[in-house]
Amino acid sequence: MAATLQTPVSLQSRTKTVAALSNSSSATKAPTPFSLSFSSSTATFNPLRLQILTTSKLSAKPRGGGALGARMADTTASRYASALADVADSTGTLDETSADVEKLSRIFAEEQVYYFFASPVISIERKRSVLDEIVSTAGLQPHTANFLNILIDSERIDQVINILNAFEDVYNKITNTEVAVVTSVVKLENDHLAQIAKSVQRMTGAKNVRIKTVIDPSLVAGFTVRYGNEGSKLVDMSVKKQLEEIASQLDLDDVTLV
Numbered sequence: 001m002a003a004t005l006q007t008p009v010s011l012q013s014r015t016k017t018v019a020a021l022s023n024s025s026s027a028t029k030a031p032t033p034f035s036l037s038f039s040s041s042t043a044t045f046n047p048l049r050l051q052i053l054t055t056s057k058l059s060a061k062p063r064g065g066g067a068l069g070a071r072m073a074d075t076t077a078s079r080y081a082s083a084l085a086d087v088a089d090s091t092g093t094l095d096e097t098s099a100d101v102e103k104l105s106r107i108f109a110e111e112q113v114y115y116f117f118a119s120p121v122i123s124i125e126r127k128r129s130v131l132d133e134i135v136s137t138a139g140l141q142p143h144t145a146n147f148l149n150i151l152i153d154s155e156r157i158d159q160v161i162n163i164l165n166a167f168e169d170v171y172n173k174i175t176n177t178e179v180a181v182v183t184s185v186v187k188l189e190n191d192h193l194a195q196i197a198k199s200v201q202r203m204t205g206a207k208n209v210r211i212k213t214v215i216d217p218s219l220v221a222g223f224t225v226r227y228g229n230e231g232s233k234l235v236d237m238s239v240k241k242q243l244e245e246i247a248s249q250l251d252l253d254d255v256t257l258v
Helices: 018-024 065-089 094-107 111-119 124-137 142-153 158-177 190-204 237-249
Strands: 033-039 044-051 175-184 206-216 223-227 235-236
Touching: 065 094, 065 142, 065 158, 094 111, 094 124, 094 142, 094 158, 111 124, 111 158, 124 142, 142 158, 158 175, 175 190, 190 206, 190 223
Parallel strands: 175 206
Antiparallel strands: 033 044, 175 223, 223 235
16 A cells, blocks of 8 residues: 655656765865764664854754744655655565664654754765764665765755655555554563554454554553544543542542652
8 A cells, every 4th residue: 555645756866876966075174073873672873973163053944934844844754655665565664664763763853963964064075974873873765875875965855854754654644554552660571562452453453553662651551542632532441540540539639649
């Protein structure tokens, strides 16, 4: 099941190769770099050498503004995410591409990484050079790497976080996957999470269930499960909820649970 695009996004890079770019800019003195390292649960990435810029220079101007700008950003993100999903689906690499997207979500969650790529004052050559290192170290698939280059070429890399989030929605629709966010005081055992996943599957009829976990000490004990469209449905099995209900029944309006 592939998503239909009103305006198809072609996954074909328009810029020169990195090697050619490196040769053309060899005479230019490189700015002073600094090292930036980051890690994930699956890999530790080597330090990236990024150009030293002030925070004001790193800040990229957002496209549009207000509600209209937000709608335009959502539309752009959906188009690009659907295009990536179409390629992954047609090549039978949906799961592998989803894994790439998860890695990239962790990478671009690093503020300095995001602002480096989103900055309009950093050249495409430098962005592509750093991207090559990320692709190599993270072990991304060729079509994922090409996709990121396209975002740089088309000056849409500032939308990368929105696009990565939108890809998850497209992936879930294609694979009939329900996402459930389980919030608990402490980390739950895998057996417990598996039981919760089976319960969500029965309630939703989804083919697959993906569990995301969140730790929240304010629940006191127990857990909550949020699922459905944008987390619209909630199963609250927390002690905090039970105490709130007891307080409500006893009309203890002056009691505040923290």
